[in-house]
Amino acid sequence: MRIMRLTKVLQSAYLKLFMAVILASTVASCSDSDKETVRMRFVNGTLVLNEGSFMKANASISFISNETNEVTSEIFKLVNGSNAVLGDVLQDLVIKGSDAYIVMNNSHQIHIVDAETFEWKRTIDGLSSPRFGVIHGKNLFVTQWGENGSVVVIDTESMAIVKTIPVGSGPEGIIAHNNKIWVANSGGFGFDNTISVIDPATLEVEIVIETPDKPNHLTVDKNNNIWATCHGLVEYDESWNITNQTPSRLVKISSSSMQIEKDLLVSDSDHATKIDTSPDKSTIYVLNSSGIYSVDIDGTLFPSTPLVDGYFYSFNVNPTTGKIFTCDAGNWSSAGSIKIFNPETQEIEATITEGIGIGPNKLVFR
Numbered sequence: 175m176r177i178m179r180l181t182k183v184l185q186s187a188y189l190k191l192f193m194a195v196i197l198a199s200t201v202a203s204c205s206d207s208d209k210e211t212v213r214m215r216f217v218n219g220t221l222v223l224n225e226g227s228f229m230k231a232n233a234s235i236s237f238i239s240n241e242t243n244e245v246t247s248e249i250f251k252l253v254n255g256s257n258a259v260l261g262d263v264l265q266d267l268v269i270k271g272s273d274a275y276i277v278m279n280n281s282h283q284i285h286i287v288d289a290e291t292f293e294w295k296r297t298i299d300g301l302s303s304p305r306f307g308v309i310h311g312k313n314l315f316v317t318q319w320g321e322n323g324s325v326v327v328i329d330t331e332s333m334a335i336v337k338t339i340p341v342g343s344g345p346e347g348i349i350a351h352n353n354k355i356w357v358a359n360s361g362g363f364g365f366d367n368t369i370s371v372i373d374p375a376t377l378e379v380e381i382v383i384e385t386p387d388k389p390n391h392l393t394v395d396k397n398n399n400i401w402a403t404c405h406g407l408v409e410y411d412e413s414w415n416i417t418n419q420t421p422s423r424l425v426k427i428s429s430s431s432m433q434i435e436k437d438l439l440v441s442d443s444d445h446a447t448k449i450d451t452s453p454d455k456s457t458i459y460v461l462n463s464s465g466i467y468s469v470d471i472d473g474t475l476f477p478s479t480p481l482v483d484g485y486f487y488s489f490n491v492n493p494t495t496g497k498i499f500t501c502d503a504g505n506w507s508s509a510g511s512i513k514i515f516n517p518e519t520q521e522i523e524a525t526i527t528e529g530i531g532i533g534p535n536k537l538v539f540r
Contacts, residue, residue, distance in 0.1 A: 218240045219237050223534065224532055238529075245528055245529030273289055282304065283298060304316045306347055310374045336377075341370040341379060351394050354429075355372035355373075358390055360388050369385055386404035386425060388406060399429060403449045404423045419445075447461050448489060466489055499513070500513045501537070503533045511530055511534070
């Protein structure tokens with residue numbers, strides 16, 4: 175995720191009023207008189223989450239059909255009316271049953287839509303810079319940088335916020351595994367070096383695991399171990415020159431003992447930002463500024479050369495085909511692009527630009 179330049183000034187009453195006007199526009203656009211007569215089902219394909227430009231409220235969602243490879247752009251607006259606005263900085267999308275939860279970071283909201291048709295149902299307000307979400311049981315757990323770093327818990331039956339759980343600073347990636355909720359505390363604009371483990375029954379932090387500097391994202395391998403990318407600390411002077419940085423690392427954590435069992439150096443200066451696994455969960459993929467690296471879960475060293483060379487904003491692995499979808503955010507003012515890489519042939523199979531929005535940052539496979 176692109177570093178947000180969110181300040182206390184921007185979280186003032188003025189910003190909240192501005193975003194309230196956007197929300198009113200969104201809700202109004204969902205009225206029967208304004209809706210387009212469009213009835214589509216966005217299944218059997220890939221959802222592309224386009225973050226949009228910061229403070230421009232131009233986030234969007236594209237859909238790539240598995241059957242035709244055609245791209246449908248701005249599906250939320252297509253379904254809910256030409257004036258429908260998702261908001262500012264689309265961060266994540268989580269599906270549970272017939273509902274999809276769309277996390278809007280700088281709008282401080284979650285929109286709930288029909289998971290197949292994307293018809294708007296309602297909006298949950300009162301969040302504070304939400305980031306990523308995961309479902310466990312009937313609850314949706316969402317990390318948020320506000321509230322000094324917390325996880326907000328939403329009951330998906332009542333749609334009410336039932337608790338806000340304090341965790342570390344700048345909580346980022348979150349997963350549900352082994353009947354626990356694992357939260358990577360990235361430090362946000364500051365510093366942290368911990369992973370918080372939440373008991374979903376008590377909604378309390380059960381244990382805090384110390385890690386290398388600034389853990390940001392998590393995944394699980396075939397042996398039920400947790401893997402975390404640790405970005406490393408980077409400090410700048412007033413002219414944005416780097417004055418200090420710590421190495422980026424990849425760690426494996428036992429989900430039973432909750433102890434770090436492996437610690438691999440990624441780079442002293444290329445900092446890891448995203449992580450995913452192959453469909454059989456025997457390979458860990460790690461993104462840094464040089465490309466996407468392939469790490470065997472039994473390996474003892476981080477590879478010296480990337481599997482996919484180049485600079486990418488983000489990536490995700492299709493859990494069925496194993497193909498790697500990369501996100502190029504471009505210049506943040508015009509459409510980005512998606513490239514599909516086949517790890518078996520080690521070739522780019524397709525480059526998709528038509529229908530992609532500004533700042534693609536995540537893919538959700540259906």
